Amino acid sequence: MNDVQSRDQLERELQYYRTEYNALGARMVRMQEQHSQVTREARRSKIVARLVRDAYAIGSSDLSETGIGEAILAIVADTSICDQAVLLLQDRDAPGIFRVEHSLGGGGGIHAALIDAPDFLFTSSTETGGPAARPLIEFSGVPFLLWSFNRSSGRALLLGKRTESNIHRPFETGDREIAEVALAVYEDVLLRKRAEAALRQAKLVAEETNNARARFLAHFSHELKTPLNAIMGFAQLLMQQGKQTRPPEESEEYARLILDAGESLSTLAKDILDFSYLSHGKPQLRIDWVPIGYLFRTSERSVSAQSAQFGVEIKTLSATEGLQAAIDYDRFRQILSNLLANALKCTPAGGRIDLIAERTAQDGIVLTVRDNGIGIPEADLPRILEPFVQLEGSVNGAVHGAGLGLPIALQLVEAHGGTLHIESVLGEGTAVIITLPPGSARLVG
Numbered sequence: 001m002n003d004v005q006s007r008d009q010l011e012r013e014l015q016y017y018r019t020e021y022n023a024l025g026a027r028m029v030r031m032q033e034q035h036s037q038v039t040r041e042a043r044r045s046k047i048v049a050r051l052v053r054d055a056y057a058i059g060s061s062d063l064s065e066t067g068i069g070e071a072i073l074a075i076v077a078d079t080s081i082c083d084q085a086v087l088l089l090q091d092r093d094a095p096g097i098f099r100v101e102h103s104l105g106g107g108g109g110i111h112a113a114l115i116d117a118p119d120f121l122f123t124s125s126t127e128t129g130g131p132a133a134r135p136l137i138e139f140s141g142v143p144f145l146l147w148s149f150n151r152s153s154g155r156a157l158l159l160g161k162r163t164e165s166n167i168h169r170p171f172e173t174g175d176r177e178i179a180e181v182a183l184a185v186y187e188d189v190l191l192r193k194r195a196e197a198a199l200r201q202a203k204l205v206a207e208e209t210n211n212a213r214a215r216f217l218a219h220f221s222h223e224l225k226t227p228l229n230a231i232m233g234f235a236q237l238l239m240q241q242g243k244q245t246r247p248p249e250e251s252e253e254y255a256r257l258i259l260d261a262g263e264s265l266s267t268l269a270k271d272i273l274d275f276s277y278l279s280h281g282k283p284q285l286r287i288d289w290v291p292i293g294y295l296f297r298t299s300e301r302s303v304s305a306q307s308a309q310f311g312v313e314i315k316t317l318s319a320t321e322g323l324q325a326a327i328d329y330d331r332f333r334q335i336l337s338n339l340l341a342n343a344l345k346c347t348p349a350g351g352r353i354d355l356i357a358e359r360t361a362q363d364g365i366v367l368t369v370r371d372n373g374i375g376i377p378e379a380d381l382p383r384i385l386e387p388f389v390q391l392e393g394s395v396n397g398a399v400h401g402a403g404l405g406l407p408i409a410l411q412l413v414e415a416h417g418g419t420l421h422i423e424s425v426l427g428e429g430t431a432v433i434i435t436l437p438p439g440s441a442r443l444v445g
Contacts, residue, residue, distance in 0.1 A: 047079045048181050055185040068189055069102030076159065076182045077104055080175075081168055084140055084160035087186065088112060098156055105160075112139040117156070120179070121147045122171040125164055146171045148179035150187070157183040227261035234258045272404065283415050285328040289442065292323045292357045292365075299336035300355070303344060311349035314340065317356045322445040325365050325436060331412050338405035339369040339432050346430065347373035362438035370431040376424040384422060385410050406432075416440075 054075045058068060073085040084105040088098035096115045114135055123129035123137070123145045136145055142160035149156040157179050164170045234254040293316070300307075300314045307314050325332075336355075343353045356368040376384060387407040406422075409432075413420040417437045424430040 047178055051075055051079050051178070051182055052185055055182075055189055058189065063193075065190060065193060066102070068193060069186065070104065072182070072186045072189065073102055073104040076157070076178075080146075080159055080178055080182075082146070082159045082161050083168075084142060084158070086140070086158045086160075087183075088156045088158065090117070090154035090156070092154070101155075112136060112158075117149050118147070119149050119151065120176050121145070122173070122175060124170040124172065126170075127172075144168075144171060146175055146179050148176065148183050150180075150183055153187055155183060155187060157186075227265050230261040231258050234261075283331065283412065285331060285415060287326050287328055289324040289444075290327050290329045290332070291444075292325055292367075293321070295325075295327075295329065295332060295336065296355045296357070299333050299340060302333070302337040303340045306341065306344050307353075310344055310347070312344055312347045313352045315352060315354055317354040320357065320359060320443065322443045323357060323359060323365075324442050324444055325367075326440045326442075327416060327436070331415075335409045335412050335434070336367075336369065338409045342405055343369055343371040343373065343430070343432075346375075347371045359441050359443070360438070363441050364438045365436045365441035367434040367436075368431055370429065372429040375426040375428055375430055376422070377426055378424075381422060381424060385420075 055072050058071045058075075063071060069087055073087060077083075077085040082105075084103075086100060086104070087102045088111075089101050091097040091099055091111075096113055096117075097111050098114060098117070099111045112135060114132065116132065118130075118132050121129045121133055121136075123133050123143065125144075129136075129145065129147075133145060133147075136147060136158060137143060140158060140160045142162050144161040144164060146159040147156065159171075159179065161168050161171070234257050238251060238254050238258075296316050300316075303314070340353060347353060351372050353369065353371045356366075356370065358366045358368075360366060385406050387404055410420045413434050413436075417440075419435045420432065422430065422432050
């Protein structure tokens, strides 16, 4: 009986120690899991800290947008120890399509199709990622993925691994912080770079505006001074008429010169007002069907006195009978008058200016003002359409004006939906070509 009691006692003690041992083992497992979790969290915190530090260091460099994206992906791939890193941007016109902005380590193509993109997903040997993961796996060509999507910006980050190992640890839920921080840092650095670029551009624009204002004031002062001096000088001579006898022809000449100076001032004021108006908004156009032959004739008449004075012939070389254009007549007459006046300044006596109209295949129209004058140096062609630019080259003593004729013509042509460009060969002449869009021409009769 004692032996039986002793054996039962031993079994009870053995069962107790076995239970205690199992409980201790379970606690050890839990402690190991907790330690592993703390270690992973600490590793993630270090990854995030390094990622933020290195990424913002890139933001202070002179890299382009492309260089920034590639550099940040390299940091993400290095800190997260993955084989692929891709930044994608959702297509605004096709929300299910994500186009690759930057890629590191290869990939499956230039875009990924994801109809219902999740904010976050990952895959591992124990996590499939659900249906949304399949198109991403096909796109990347690797089985293990980490995906983060910012809906407000439409950007996504995709990290990929070919294997899981001690080095390439499995992705897990806690890695969401890494992906979201990496994506946020990239977008923040990108926005900062764009803001810096916009500030630099604004500074350049402001400097150019100040320079243009200074050039305008200097030029305007000069253009005002010349005719004002003429008006005051000849007016003083006329006022002295009573003190000495002058021939009527001399008085008449003084009056004519005063009138010419006044007309120069009037033209200058009109050009400046027109340019200011056009620079601050699109002009209100009164579009009507205007016969091209009539437009050419009236434009030619507006400069007929100058053409006769300079000995330059203006000829309509081509204007199909019945050809009309949908334009604002007053504005287009102003355009052609400006172009003809410029051509007259640069065409020597005995030269010729041609007015040409051609209808295009889709009922557009091309109008050309071509002279056989001195031409424009090739280096000056890019700036000839800038306001207040005056090139040397008047061959007949004509006053250049404010340098606004061509800029005003360009703005008016563009208001009609057309284009204006200049072709010139030094010593052979210049052609100003206006092209109006399809549907702007018709034949009548």
